[in-house]
């Protein structure tokens with residue numbers, strides 16, 4: 588039998604449009620934060636229907652600044668999920684606060700909102716939910732809990748573009764939302780991130796904080812012909828986005844709807860085919876009040892060794908991945924916060940079974956067919 592072509596787990600969807608846009612920025616000689624960043628922020632905010640979008644250098648930076656501007660610090664606690672990438676909890680540590688993990692719902696893989704109130708203490712200041720794979724968390728319940736306990740809702744929206752929850756895009760529902768434009772994300776600028784909010788009083792300091800706390804960035808100073816004079820009005824960080832990144836982001840934003848259609852279509856094919864296999868549980872598909880971003884397509888294996896499965900797929904030229912090793916299983920989180928094996932049973936159980944299948948807009952339906960046919964072959968072995 589002929590060998591499968593190599594099917595990567597993820598690839599950015601880049602064509603001549605991005606190359607041309609980035610070249611134009613390079614030729615302009617204004618390559619750091621400038622007009623393209625402003626344009627990208629405006630276009631991003633408009634796409635999501637949110638008042639403010641503040642471009643930054645990564646989602647990790649976005650999460651960090653969200654906590655800083657919310658005045659969360661030492662001895663405070665932020666409730667989040669252990670089933671996420673380390674950046675979520677890492678940002679909480681940056682401000683000296685403690686990430687307080689709450690177990691997940693094993694079907695949605697998102698934080699189990701019914702368990703959150705038990706974890707609230709007088710030190711709790713915020714909830715940082717993660718919309719895993721692009722499936723929105725239960726935002727109504729999260730908002731109710733936040734209102735009841737006077738907490739901020741700072742969602743990690745790294746996977747959640749374009750995710751819709753009951754008619755609104757993720758990005759305008761929480762107090763502050765943080766997006767990632769890392770290389771494998773639905774919209775990429777190589778590295779990059781965005782904070783979105785409808786709150787004017789949080790947006791203004793965020794714009795200053797992301798560039799050293801300087802009241803005017805270099806672009807504003809040169810355009811006002813007062814090159815050198817500036818003030819430092821707040822604490823600052825070096826978290827600005829460059830025009831090179833923003834030029835790419837603008838092109839990616841134009842393609843966002845199209846790339847999402849392709850991801851949704853491929854996910855639907857996976858769903859139809861894999862539902863027939865008893866050894867596989869397919870991802871939770873929400874009702875039509877919700878739009879899944881399909882950043883990841885995560886299956887759960889039943890009675891099949893996950894590591895062996897990933898290895899066998901690799902031998903068949905198909906690259907899979909695993910999201911996520913729960914954070915409380917890592918040495919650092921155990922030493923730093925005293926978490927231990929057994930603390931979050933659903934996150935642990937799910938972790939043993941999950942596999943993320945190849946999913947990216949550059950795939951073809953034929954690639955998707957090869958993936959599920961190979962899954963059938965590997966499982967039957």
Ligand SMILES: Cc1ncc(COP(=O)(O)O)c(C=O)c1O
Nearest residue numbers: 645646647672674745767768769
């Ligand atoms: C859930 C989640 N949060 C945060 C991040 C951090 O994003 P960035 O690499 O843009 O800092 C990632 C990155 O993959 C992520 O998956």
